[in-house]
Amino acid sequence: MFEFKKANDEIGVISLVKRARITGEMSANFRKWQETVDLKSCSTVIVDGNNIEFIDSMGIAALISIYKTVSAKGSDLILVNLSEEIKKLLNTLRLDRLFIIKNCSVVEAIKDLC
Amino acid sequence: MDDDLSVRVLLKSILSRDNHDVVESADGRSAFSSLAVQKPDIVLLDLMLPDYNGLDILAQLKESEELEPIPVIVLTGSSDRESKLTALSSGAVDFISKPFLPEEVLLRVNTHLKLHDLIRSLRVAVDNLESDVIAAGKIQNALVPKSNPQGLSVEWIYEPSYRVGGDIFDIFKLDENRYFVYLADMSGHGVNAAMLSVMVHRFIEDFRASIYDGEFDLRSFMKELDRNFIFERFNLFFTIVSAIVDFKEGFVLLSNAGHPTPLMQREGSVQFLEGKREALVGINMIHGDVSKVPFRSGDRLLLYTDGLIEVMNEKGEMYGEERLRNLMKSSSDIDIRSTALHLKSSYESFKGSTLAEDDITALLIQF
Numbered sequence: 164m165f166e167f168k169k170a171n172d173e174i175g176v177i178s179l180v181k182r183a184r185i186t187g188e189m190s191a192n193f194r195k196w197q198e199t200v201d202l203k204s205c206s207t208v209i210v211d212g213n214n215i216e217f218i219d220s221m222g223i224a225a226l227i228s229i230y231k232t233v234s235a236k237g238s239d240l241i242l243v244n245l246s247e248e249i250k251k252l253l254n255t256l257r258l259d260r261l262f263i264i265k266n267c268s269v270v271e272a273i274k275d276l277c
Numbered sequence: 278m279d280d281d282l283s284v285r286v287l288l289k290s291i292l293s294r295d296n297h298d299v300v301e302s303a304d305g306r307s308a309f310s311s312l313a314v315q316k317p318d319i320v321l322l323d324l325m326l327p328d329y330n331g332l333d334i335l336a337q338l339k340e341s342e343e344l345e346p347i348p349v350i351v352l353t354g355s356s357d358r359e360s361k362l363t364a365l366s367s368g369a370v371d372f373i374s375k376p377f378l379p380e381e382v383l384l385r386v387n388t389h390l391k392l393h394d395l396i397r398s399l400r401v402a403v404d405n406l407e408s409d410v411i412a413a414g415k416i417q418n419a420l421v422p423k424s425n426p427q428g429l430s431v432e433w434i435y436e437p438s439y440r441v442g443g444d445i446f447d448i449f450k451l452d453e454n455r456y457f458v459y460l461a462d463m464s465g466h467g468v469n470a471a472m473l474s475v476m477v478h479r480f481i482e483d484f485r486a487s488i489y490d491g492e493f494d495l496r497s498f499m500k501e502l503d504r505n506f507i508f509e510r511f512n513l514f515f516t517i518v519s520a521i522v523d524f525k526e527g528f529v530l531l532s533n534a535g536h537p538t539p540l541m542q543r544e545g546s547v548q549f550l551e552g553k554r555e556a557l558v559g560i561n562m563i564h565g566d567v568s569k570v571p572f573r574s575g576d577r578l579l580l581y582t583d584g585l586i587e588v589m590n591e592k593g594e595m596y597g598e599e600r601l602r603n604l605m606k607s608s609s610d611i612d613i614r615s616t617a618l619h620l621k622s623s624y625e626s627f628k629g630s631t632l633a634e635d636d637i638t639a640l641l642i643q644f
Binding site: 194220223257258 | 443462463464465508509512513514516535536537538554555556557560562583634635
């Protein structure tokens with residue numbers, strides 16, 4: 164369900180294989196899954212919100228864990244393609260001050276980084 | 278159970294060699310009387326008994342609360358396919374066709390005994406877990422107020438989505454004119470979130486006990502929470518809205534850390550109190566921002582968790598802030614108890630038969 168790919172050797176991209184809600188059991192799985200991914204070798208991690216219909220608080224906790232891993236190495240976490248609903252949620256939690264949120268596609272975000 | 282003596286002798290010898298104790302019955306009547314005396318671990322049942330149809334015995338076994346869990350393997354003729362299917366669909370776990378090989382009998386019997394043991398221990402574990410969760414739910418419920426603190430007009434809805442939840446709230450009287458109220462929502466729900474909620478509740482009680490109530494300061498309270506519940510400690514976070522309601526001076530001090538926006542109902546209008554908002558607790562981003570909002574006679578303040586506005590209906594739509602605003606607006610002229618009931622029936626009828634994904638808590642305070 165979750166996919167991790169490397170672009171340009173050092174940019175990690177996390178995405179959902181198909182459109183889904185990251186809630187309940189799915190967010191518990193997302194949390195376990197992100198611990199298995201080699202985030203430490205990435206200079207930047209991009210989360211593609213394209214297929215994320217909604218995300219609950221456990222899913223948000225997984226995003227914070229990703230942020231903590233990435234930022235410990237001095238790298239950035241960028242969230243792209245988010246729905247308005249998720250952007251509003253991140254704003255409510257004030258996580259828009261912690262993560263970098265961009266209104267663009269993964270390809271555009273990678274181009275900006277290069 | 279088999280009417281054929283040679284089959285019974287053969288089965289007994291096969292099973293005894295593998296250290297199983299075997300009780301034989303040649304007909305249905307004696308089978309039932311031995312079942313009543315000693316409950317076997319497994320039953321081998323011939324479908325053609327002289328006085329009973331084996332399928333009727335199977336049906337009776339499965340109807341008995343006490344005997345139902347015992348696995349039953351039916352013994353059939355090799356050509357009797359229909360009876361095999363009927364027996365399996367009636368609750369038999371397997372069948373052995375006659376004539377049989379001793380190895381096959383042992384293999385099937387031992388496999389089903391192991392499986393049955395596993396199911397039994399799983400049932401015990403689930404029952405224990407269930408009673409632990411019920412006990413945890415009772416502990417959590419004991420932490421939230423049971424009745425209104427003296428002199429404060431307040432109503433609440435507190436509904437965990439499971440037996441325990443991640444929402445917690447409390448109300449303390451600070452002095453003659455001031456009350457402290459908080460409502461917190463742990464990330465996730467279920468046992469993890471409930472345990473964290475109990476810790477948060479305990480921490481807040483200790484914080485309050487450590488200072489003189491007259492000096493209770495929201496700014497330092499929120500910063501202290503942020504310092505003590507760092508994300509890495511539990512890999513969980515929580516959001517909280519806390520308030521000091523001052524009836525003498527007529528204002529509310531509000532601090533909101535990542536929580537849904539509180540709502541004020543005043544003279545027929547309803548307003549979301551956007552104010553200054555802090556980040557959720559645990560990521561070292563709380564600065565201690567506090568908003569001061571006028572609170573006059575007749576005003577009502579609504580604090581709620583996201584579970585309320587994220588209630589989903591069968592079409593996948595959320596209850597949302599607009600429905601909440603309209604509901605509160607239409608309840609301006611009724612008393613606060615009726616308003617709380619009105620709110621509850623509103624989101625429940627919106628939800629229909631959809632299961633709630635999150636805990637729902639709402640607190641309504643009136644001047």
